[in-house]
Structure formats: C-alpha cells, structure tokens
Amino acid sequence: MSFPAELSAAAQAVEARLAAAIQALPDSRVRAAMAHGIHGGKGLRGYLVLESAALHDVPREAALNAAAAIEAMHAYSLVHDDLPAMDDDDLRRGRPTAHIAFDEATAILAGDALQALAFELCAQPEQPQAAALTLKLAQAAGAAGMVLGQALDIAAETAATPLSLQQITALQNGKTGALFNWACTAGPLMADADPAPLAAYAKALGLAFQITDDILDTEGNAETAGKRLQKDAEAGKATFVSLLGLEAARARAQDLITEACDALAPYGKKAESLRSAARFVISRDK
Amino acid sequence: MSFPAELSAAAQAVEARLAAAIQALPDSRVRAAMAHGIHGGKGLRGYLVLESAALHDVPREAALNAAAAIEAMHAYSLVHDDLPAMDDDDLRRGRPTAHIAFDEATAILAGDALQALAFELCAQPEQPQAAALTLKLAQAAGAAGMVLGQALDIAAETAATPLSLQQITALQNGKTGALFNWACTAGPLMADADPAPLAAYAKALGLAFQITDDILDTEGNAETAGKRLQKDAEAGKATFVSLLGLEAARARAQDLITEACDALAPYGKKAESLRSAARFVISRDK
Known part of the structure; x- marks a missing residue:
C-alpha cells in the first residue's frame, strides 16, 4: 500500500x-458540532499513535482509543483556533468552520x-497506563504545551518586532510539537518502554511539519489545502x-x-512506516 | 468554627x-488569566471534595489535588460561560471577567x-484511583454533563416556549449536578468505596443549590453576589x-x-460538616 493510502x-x-x-453522547447541537469538527482531517497524529503502538505490541483496541483521543484534542484546538476572537477562519478541511456551520457559542x-472527550478516551478502565497517558496528554495540551504555543502565536501578531528563529521554534514546540510528542510516544508509554527514540523522532518530525506548513502557506493552493492561506504574510508575521x-527552509525540513x-x-x-510518514510530512500538498 | 469560616x-x-x-507553568498572559479566573470563588466544590475525602480517610495531599482539580474545572466553565458569545458577562466574583480584564482570545x-490543568491534577502518579477519577471527571465535564447543561441553557434562550420544570431539572443536572456529583463522590472513589450515599446527597444538594441561585437571581443584591443578577427574568427564561x-421554590429547596x-x-x-454545607447552600446570600 502507498503511504497516502x-x-x-x-x-x-x-x-x-x-x-x-x-454518537454515544446525548443528542444535542453541541454533539453535532463535535462530529463536524472531527471530520475529514489527515489523521496524521492518530496514525502516529497507531504506528508507535504497533512497534510496542500494544493491543489494537487500546491504540485506537489513544489515537481517537489525540484526534479529538487536535480537532478541539482547530475549532477554538478558528474562532472569530482567535484566527477568525471560515474554512477548515474544505468545509465551513464550526462557528460558521453552527454558531460561536456552540x-x-x-x-x-x-x-x-480526549481525556475520557485515555482514561478508559482497560487502557494500559491510563493515568500516565492522561497526565502526559494534559501536560501536552495545557499552558505549558499547546495552549502556550497558541498564546505565543497570538502575541506574535501584535509584537513590535517579528519573532526570531529561536522564538518561532519555541512557539511551534508548543503549538505542534507537544501533541506530536504525545502521539509518537503513546506506544512506549502504554507498553511501559523507553520513549526516547520516538521522542527524538517526534521532535524533528514536528518541526519539519511546521516548516512545511509555512512553505504551503506561502506556495500552496487554498483549494487543495482546504483552508485560507497566506495568512502569516498578510499579518506580517515571521x-x-x-x-x-x-530554499533554506526546504533544506532544513529535509x-x-x-x-x-x-x-x-x-x-x-x-519502523519503515514511520519513515514513510516522515517523508510524507514534507512532500504533502495540504 | 462556624461553617462560613x-x-x-x-x-x-x-x-x-x-x-x-x-504558578509552576511557564510565564505567559494565559497563565495570568488562569490565575485571575480561579481567584475568589466560594470554593464549595473543593470543600465538598475535602469533606468527602475525609469521610473515607483519603490522605490530605490527594484530597487537595482533587479539590484543586474540580475548582480548576469550575473556573474554566465560568471563564467560558462569561464570554461575549455565551452569557456576555462583565462581572464575576466581584471583579471584571477574564475577557474584560485580559482579552477574548486569552x-x-x-x-x-x-x-x-484539572485533568493534570487528577492524573498525578501518586493520586489514588487516578484513572477512575479522571474518567469520571471527563464524563462530568463533557457533552453528557456540564457542557450539555450549558448548551441546553443557551438553547433555552431562543426556545419558542419556556422550559418545563422537568426540562430545567435536566438542564441543571448537567450544568451544576455533574460537578457536584464528582465533588461529593471523589472521596469514596479514591478510597474504592461505595459512592451511593454521597451521590444521593450530591443530587439533592446540587438541585437545592440551583434553586437558591434562581432565588438569589430574583431577590439578591448584585454587589453582594459579585455578578450581574436578574438576567433570566430579563431574558424571559423559565x-x-x-x-x-x-415560596414554593424556597420550600422545595428546604x-x-x-x-x-x-x-x-x-x-x-x-458527616456533620456536610450537613452544615447543605444548610449553607440554601441560606447563602451569594
């Protein structure tokens, strides 16, 4: 099978x-908006969980739960990032964003x-190392991880001087790196094994992913990407x-x-699949 | 000591x-807004955790973590409920709401x-029954619990007909009841004991709390309450x-x-302290 397949x-x-x-939640408008929010992503973070779990012989059911958890977490971050008070985006994954399709409160x-829900999936009774998995996800998602990255990103928009390379790297470590780290190390974590090799993989992969996002934001096609592009240049953001x-950005990603x-x-x-995933990350067109 | 003390x-x-x-998180504007958001509450939910834990001889450190977790969860719900797209409130706990003191994105x-952070506190390695505690908190917070209650509350504002008593009770079961249930049963849960008596206590207490909130919203003093009142009447909400x-509401609460x-x-x-807490819930002036 090809990697995209x-x-x-x-x-x-x-x-x-x-x-x-x-679907198992009570019927509500919020539930419909949740279903809207999770639909149609590339699923890269969930894929990384499945592969990292497979490398450590974690049962498939537990791996799927953890993968669903990270995709729920990622989807929540996109729904909130797209809000009018945040990035104010109308289009995501080729469809209206949640606050456009529903409303802002929803x-x-x-x-x-x-x-x-992400935490609920991690903390299932049959989940191996449920508490450790949950703890690490909470740290990755919170104000020392993803939320911090997003906050730095917003602060960058109104900063007097553009960010330095070091500052952008720190920002992306939070915004993308924290969840990539969790996804790639979920396998060893559930198997109570050494997470160091996959943590190193995740660190390089996350940064390459973000550099590629910046390249696609400059060069990509909005229709293919399914979201608005050239936002950073318009905002004068570094x-x-x-x-x-x-060219140097491309070389760095490589x-x-x-x-x-x-x-x-x-x-x-x-680990051949994870190598394919890495090559995909910098060759993708969305 | 008197109960309020x-x-x-x-x-x-x-x-x-x-x-x-x-404070242990990296310094950021978001961290400052988090500190703002947790300050000055009555602390009733945290108190309930401490008392329910004491009844089951749960170590004080574990009880404090769980109590801090539920107060973090409660504070988050207030910060989001106060947002312009939700209840649009300027005043909370006698101070400007977070989006006024900071900004909406923050x-x-x-x-x-x-x-x-609430989940991070629950999932600490030394926390007894960390996974079970986390799982139950996730269920109480999510779209089958608190978020569902809030969504029903928003829907009620634009409903063609006012809600029935049964519908309001269902709404409040989510909005207030789910976290009260978690707070009161955290003790037996951490001690692996039967939660049924404290679950029954929580159910009655949560409903009495909400009826009293409605009475205070009608009769209370905004300065004492530290938040805007008479909102429901203005919005024509049942x-x-x-x-x-x-009078019947008062009698029902009693x-x-x-x-x-x-x-x-x-x-x-x-359980004398929890009886005092129950009496306090309907006699409070804020």
Whole structure:
C-alpha cells in the first residue's frame, strides 16, 4: 500500500472510533458540532499513535482509543483556533468552520467537549497506563504545551518586532510539537518502554511539519489545502520561510526528516512506516 | 468554627494549591488569566471534595489535588460561560471577567488550559484511583454533563416556549449536578468505596443549590453576589422561581436539604460538616 493510502485507511479507522464515541453522547447541537469538527482531517497524529503502538505490541483496541483521543484534542484546538476572537477562519478541511456551520457559542462548547472527550478516551478502565497517558496528554495540551504555543502565536501578531528563529521554534514546540510528542510516544508509554527514540523522532518530525506548513502557506493552493492561506504574510508575521528563505527552509525540513529517520534506528526495519510518514510530512500538498 | 469560616479556610487551602500549580507553568498572559479566573470563588466544590475525602480517610495531599482539580474545572466553565458569545458577562466574583480584564482570545485559551490543568491534577502518579477519577471527571465535564447543561441553557434562550420544570431539572443536572456529583463522590472513589450515599446527597444538594441561585437571581443584591443578577427574568427564561413561585421554590429547596442530610445517615455524626454545607447552600446570600 502507498503511504497516502495507508494513512487514509488509518485515519478512517480512527475517525470511526471517535465518531462512535461522539454518537454515544446525548443528542444535542453541541454533539453535532463535535462530529463536524472531527471530520475529514489527515489523521496524521492518530496514525502516529497507531504506528508507535504497533512497534510496542500494544493491543489494537487500546491504540485506537489513544489515537481517537489525540484526534479529538487536535480537532478541539482547530475549532477554538478558528474562532472569530482567535484566527477568525471560515474554512477548515474544505468545509465551513464550526462557528460558521453552527454558531460561536456552540463552537466554543464543542471544542470544550472535544477536549473532555480526549481525556475520557485515555482514561478508559482497560487502557494500559491510563493515568500516565492522561497526565502526559494534559501536560501536552495545557499552558505549558499547546495552549502556550497558541498564546505565543497570538502575541506574535501584535509584537513590535517579528519573532526570531529561536522564538518561532519555541512557539511551534508548543503549538505542534507537544501533541506530536504525545502521539509518537503513546506506544512506549502504554507498553511501559523507553520513549526516547520516538521522542527524538517526534521532535524533528514536528518541526519539519511546521516548516512545511509555512512553505504551503506561502506556495500552496487554498483549494487543495482546504483552508485560507497566506495568512502569516498578510499579518506580517515571521515564519520559517520569511526568516530562512524558501530554499533554506526546504533544506532544513529535509535535514530534519533525515534526523527523524535516524532516530528510528533502534527499531530497524519495523519502523519503515514511520519513515514513510516522515517523508510524507514534507512532500504533502495540504 | 462556624461553617462560613470552615468553608473559607478550606477554599483558601484549595486555591493556594491550584495557584501553585498555575504558578509552576511557564510565564505567559494565559497563565495570568488562569490565575485571575480561579481567584475568589466560594470554593464549595473543593470543600465538598475535602469533606468527602475525609469521610473515607483519603490522605490530605490527594484530597487537595482533587479539590484543586474540580475548582480548576469550575473556573474554566465560568471563564467560558462569561464570554461575549455565551452569557456576555462583565462581572464575576466581584471583579471584571477574564475577557474584560485580559482579552477574548486569552480568556478562551485560559479556560482551555484550566480544563487541561484539572485533568493534570487528577492524573498525578501518586493520586489514588487516578484513572477512575479522571474518567469520571471527563464524563462530568463533557457533552453528557456540564457542557450539555450549558448548551441546553443557551438553547433555552431562543426556545419558542419556556422550559418545563422537568426540562430545567435536566438542564441543571448537567450544568451544576455533574460537578457536584464528582465533588461529593471523589472521596469514596479514591478510597474504592461505595459512592451511593454521597451521590444521593450530591443530587439533592446540587438541585437545592440551583434553586437558591434562581432565588438569589430574583431577590439578591448584585454587589453582594459579585455578578450581574436578574438576567433570566430579563431574558424571559423559565427558572425554578418563575415556574414554582418564590415560596414554593424556597420550600422545595428546604425539602431537598432535608433529603440531602438524610442521605448522609450511613456516616452518622462524622458527616456533620456536610450537613452544615447543605444548610449553607440554601441560606447563602451569594
């Protein structure tokens, strides 16, 4: 199977698990907005969970729960980031954002409930290392992780001087890196094994992912991407591309992918899918 | 010690624990808004955790963590409920709401991070029954609990006909009841004991609390309450007072307090503080 086909199959399985968890909630407008919010993502974070779990022989059911949890967390962050008071976006994954398709209050609540659902999925009684998994997810999601990254991103919009490369790297470590780290280390965490190789992989992968996002924001096609582009340039925000230039940004992303693949050495050939994932991250068109 | 003095001492201890957890996060505007959001509450939910834990000989440190968790969750719900797209309130606990004191994006993120922090506190490695505690908190907070109650509340504002008593009771079961239930049963849950008596206590207490909120909204003093009042009447929303009348609402709250105290019978005299809490809930002026 080609990597995109493999990713798509995994994304469908994870989205189905998450959709079932949402469907089990009482019928409400918020539930409908949650279902809207989780639909149609690339599913990369969930895929990373499944692969990291497979490397450590974690049972499929537990892996699917953890994968659904990280996709719920990611979806909540997008629903809230798209709000008028935040990035004010109308389009996401090729469809109206939650506050456009529903309304702002419902979008806020749907994001809130998706975050709660992420923890509910992690803390299931049969989940291996449920408490450790939950703790790490809470740290990755909160004001030392994803929320901090988003806050730094908003602060950057009104900063007197554009951010430095170091500051942008710190911002992205929170905004993207924290959830990538969780996704890639969920497997060893559930198996009570050493997470160091996959943590190193995640760090390089997350940064390469973000550099590629900046490149796509500059060069990409909004229709393919399914979201508004050129936002950062319009806002005069520093990005990896504006700081490094397009070619150097591409080269840096390529180096990071080599670094990510090298980090997988302890797993040998078993980690071939994760190497494909790394190459996909910088070659994708959305 | 009088009950208000006892509650106040407990609230201070819990707020200090929660403030320390927030202070341990990286310095940011979001962190400042989180600290703003948790300050100055009555601390009733945290108090209920401490008392329910004491009844089951749960170590004080674990009880404080769980109490801080529920206060973080409650604070997040208030920060988001006060947002312009939700209840649009300027005043809370006698001070400007988070989106007034900071800005809307920061308030959204601070609420998001407070929710994550609540789970982080529950899932600490030394917390007894950490996974079960987390799972139940996620269920209480999400779209089958608190978020559902809030969504029903918003829907009620634009409903063609005012809600029935049964519908308002269902709404309040989510909006207030779910967190009260968690707070009161955290003790037996951490001790792996039967939660039924405290669940019955919580159910009656939560409803009495909400009826009293409706009475205070009608009759109370905004300065004492530290928040805007008469909102429901202005919005033409049905409340326990509008449906039952003031005297019958008072009588119903009183009956519920009797019911709550009766539910504590298995604990005998050890539960005297929780009986005082129940009496306080309907006699408070804010």
